[in-house]
Amino acid sequence: MNLDDAKKRIQNYLNSTKKWALIVDVQTKTDLSEIVDFFKIGENKFPSMEELCSQDGIIKLDELYDIVSNNSGNTFISGITGFLMLLGEETIRKTLKNMITSNISGHVVIITYQCKKFLNFSDPRIKESGRLVVVDGNADSVCDVCFIAPTLAGIFPGSYQGIQKIGYIVENCRYDSAYIATKVDRSFFSETLYHITQLNNGYDILCDKDSRTSIVPRYLGSAEQWNYVLQRMGKCGNWSSVIAENFGSESNLTHAIIGYELFDKQKKWLYFVALSICGIKDNEYLQLAANRASNSDELIKSIFRTILTLDWQNEKFKDLYMQRKELIRMLENSLSMTIDFCKVVSVKEENAIFYLTDLTQPEKEKIIAWLDTYGSNYTREELISILNNVYPDLASYLSKFHFKNELLDSYFETYKYQKVVNRILPSFEVVVNEQSTKMEFVTLLKPRTSYIDKLDMQNSRAFFIDALGVEYLGFIQQKCNEYNLSVNIICARCELPSLTEYNKEFVETLTLAGCPISDVKDLDEIKHHGENSFDYEKEKTPIYLIKELEVIDDLLKQIQASVFGGQYSKAIIISDHGASRLAVLHGTENVWSMATKGEHSGRCCRISEIDSKPDFAIEESGFWVLANYDRFKGSRRANVEVHGGASIEEVAVPIIEITQKSTNIEAFIVDTSKVLTLGAKEHAVIKLYVGIKNNNIAIKLDGNYYDAEATVDSYVYSVDLKEYTKKGKFTFDIVNGSEVLAVEQQFEIKKKGMTEVSLFD
Known part of the structure; x- marks a missing residue:
């Protein structure tokens, strides 16, 4: 029967007094739509089949039967085919038969879609009575149905929400596939006549959208995580688009780690997967660390620890070490991981030094601890070679400064070596004791006062650094070179005793010359008060040296900014006296007791308190000043370093002129x-x-x-x-x-x- 004849049959039925339902089966969506549109007039009713379903549920057949049997007026029922096909052939036949054989009041037209093969009822009276109308036509295609997890709905913009949409989908969807976001498992519809697939895990979809997904095993992410990627990817995206959106680009993955600590859990996982899928071309170490991590939670730990699996003597080690260092530099808030690494690196024993960096305080302290344990096994030159890689600033501290005098060159090279390895060499103590009586520094170093008046102070600013000894000159020289600053250094000697109150004459000279002067007390505070647990009684290793170098470096950076910025053309760094760490390490008292306890940690005492000249002492300014490493009996121990005496490191002081380096x-x-x-x-x-x-x-x-x-x-x-x-x-x-x-x-x-x-x- 053609469509027009079918419409006439329906109209004749509506005008009749028949008390049974009429089934009209169509083969195309267009015909179905035309019938519905033609009769959707006046008081004709078209109840929604979705209203007979619970949320994300199928049609309730009992309620459907009620609509049919209790009908009054003209009722058109469409949208049931999808539900019936979903439930299987037996349900289709039974449901249609029940409705068509029910006694009704009014008229009910049941429009089915491609169900004619199920309309061969065993009772010939159904057909003979004219209750069946089959519209001719070439059947159009029915879409495949795919159930997807509700979390995937955003991936398929045209997806339908809930299984209750199946009736509408079958009769209206004109695409090859229809996606229904549902929590229902397809196994519930074992008798279905449709081809139903199900995607609860976005991994399979990702593999289809971008074959690189298969590089990463499914178990590496949860269903929610794979779905998260799909949501980020969208309908037409791929891994490249997701990575570009979240991390800049595939080539930017190494640099993107700088924001890792601010990523939420999902984004951290996505970053880890991206490393595996894309590979890292500009940082081989990051690739090694990612490969060793079994999941995203282990990535940062792996970045810290993978270095320990490498042989420091391997030719590739240095490059990998530097790549790791750059990564950790970007992971600014990983203190707990750093502390953990500093503990576990101990398994490398004497070789631990090669795996440490200078990026954090804990690692620097670990380096100082290593020097205390193993440093004396190496020469100064060997330590500089090692530290050039792991702690360049400490290597610069140990570097040679040319004093233009063999004694001073040898003395301070050896002094600095002993300070970092935290012990006194017997041969050096012999030199100290010899110099305590020879006092060659008196002729080797001119008084500071002989240089101050000759300084060119025009457009200059001075910095008075309390307790800055000449031991730091190699470090200062190298840092100035690094900061494109020219440095001119004069070495002089302070007045005895080596105390600030006897060594501030330059303040008046600079002030009268119109040169502003700033006091920098940080070094002296560290040496006197043992800030940050540097106290020798609590911490035997010289970890305070870390802070000393940072204080000096910060000042040089400040000077660089000011000189380059034109605030002044020259900086003058000047000191009142030096200080001795080795006198603290020596820890010996001489036989002379002081009447006043605790003055200057025993490095000097007033002459009135002792009648005879003590051994290794110099008489100056009303004091006996010790030139060896003793302290007067009964005095308090120094916290970190000591001054007031006449050892060369306490007496020798620098005058440093810093300008912008000429090109x-x-x-x-x-x-x-x-x-x-x-x-x-x-x-x-x-x-x-x-x-x-x-x-x-x-x-x-x-x-x-x-x-x-x-x-x-x-x-x-x-x-x-x-x-x-x-x-x-x-x-x-x-x-x-x-x-x-x-x-x-x-x-x-x-x-x-x-x-x-x-x-x-």
Whole structure:
């Protein structure tokens, strides 16, 4: 029967007095829609089948039967085919038969969709009575049905909410597939006539959308997590789009870790999966750490600990170490992991040093502890080589500063080594005791007062750093070079006793010259009061050195900003006295008791308190001042370091001028020094041109440094090379402290008479 005839049959039925229902089966959605639209007029009723369902449930057939049997007027029932097909053939036949054989009042038209093969009822009277109308036509396609978890609804913008939509879907959906967000499992519909698939886990969908998903096993994420990715991905996205949205791009994954601690749990998991799927091309260490972590909760721990699985002697170790260091630098709030790592790194025993960094206080303290345990097994040069990688600032502290004097060079190199390894070498104590009587520092170092008046203070600012000894000069020199600052250093001696009250004469001189001066008390506070548990009685290792270097570095950065910013052109750093750690380590009292206990930790006492001169003491300013490592009996112990005495480290003080480094400083060997003709018992003396005036000009020749002295001619310096007497060609570099000014300069030594002998031959 064609559609028009079917409409007439329906209209005739509605005009009749028949008391049974009429079934009209159509083969296409278009025909179904036309019938509904044609009869949706007047008082004709079209009850919603969804209202006969509970939320996310199927149709209640009893309520459907009630509508049919208790009908009054004209009622059209559509939208039931989907439910019936879902429940299976037996339900279809039974339900349609029950409705068509019910006695009713009024008229009920039941519109079914592609159900004609189920309308062959065993009772021939049903067909004969005209209760069945089949509209001809080529059946159109019925969509496949896919049940999806409600959490996936956002992934499929056209999805339907709840199983109660099945009736509408079957008769209206014109796509190949329909997605129903439901908690119902498809197994509940074992007799269904539809092809139903189910996706409760977004992993399968992800694999279909982007094949890279299969790189990561399903168990790595929960259903909720895979669904979370799908929601982020959307209908047309892939892993690249998700990663770009959350982390910038696939190539940005390494840098994205900087925000890791602020990620929520889902985003941390997503980051971990992204590492596995995309791989890390710019940080091999991060890839190793991700591979070793079994889940996202272990990623940060793996980043900290994977280094311990590597051999520090492997050729790739240094690169991986630096990659890890950069990652940890970005993980700013991982103190607990750092502390955990500092504990477990102990399993490396003596090799632990190679796995530590200088990024955090706990690691720096671990390095200091390692130096206390193992440091004395290494020479100073070996420690510098190791620390250049793991703690560059501490390596700079240990670096050599050229005092232009062999005693001072050797003394402070050895002093700093002992300070970091936390012990006194017997050979060094011999030197200290010798100097306590020889007092060579008196002639080696001029008084500070002899230099202050000669300083150029124009457009300068001074910084009075209490207790800054010359032991820090190598560190200051290297840091200034790093910060593009030029540094000119003069070494002097303070007045005795080495106390602030006897060493502040420069304050008045600077003030009268109009040079502002700032007091920097931090170093002295650390040395006197044992801030942050640095007290020697509580902490035997010199962890306070960490803070000392930070204080100096912070000041140099401040100076850099001010000089570069034009607030002043020169900074002058000046100190009242130095201090001694080794006197604290020595821990010995001499036989003399002080009447007044506790004055200056026993490094000096007033002469009136003792009649005879103590051993190793110097008389100065009404005090006996100890020049060895003793302290007067009965005095209190120093907390961290001590001053007031006359050891070289307490007495030697720096005067440091810092300016912005000049660009392209010209430096070269003068022409007259390029070829030297020496006679018997003569040695080489070369002259240099250096375009700045500085006390720290030197040359580096055959691995050794030779100081340059200013001559009467401005910018011309002379270098006395007593060891170079034999003929040959020699190559050297010109340096200003740690700054290299010129490389591969060359001079040649010839011997007098050699040409004449050659002629005779």
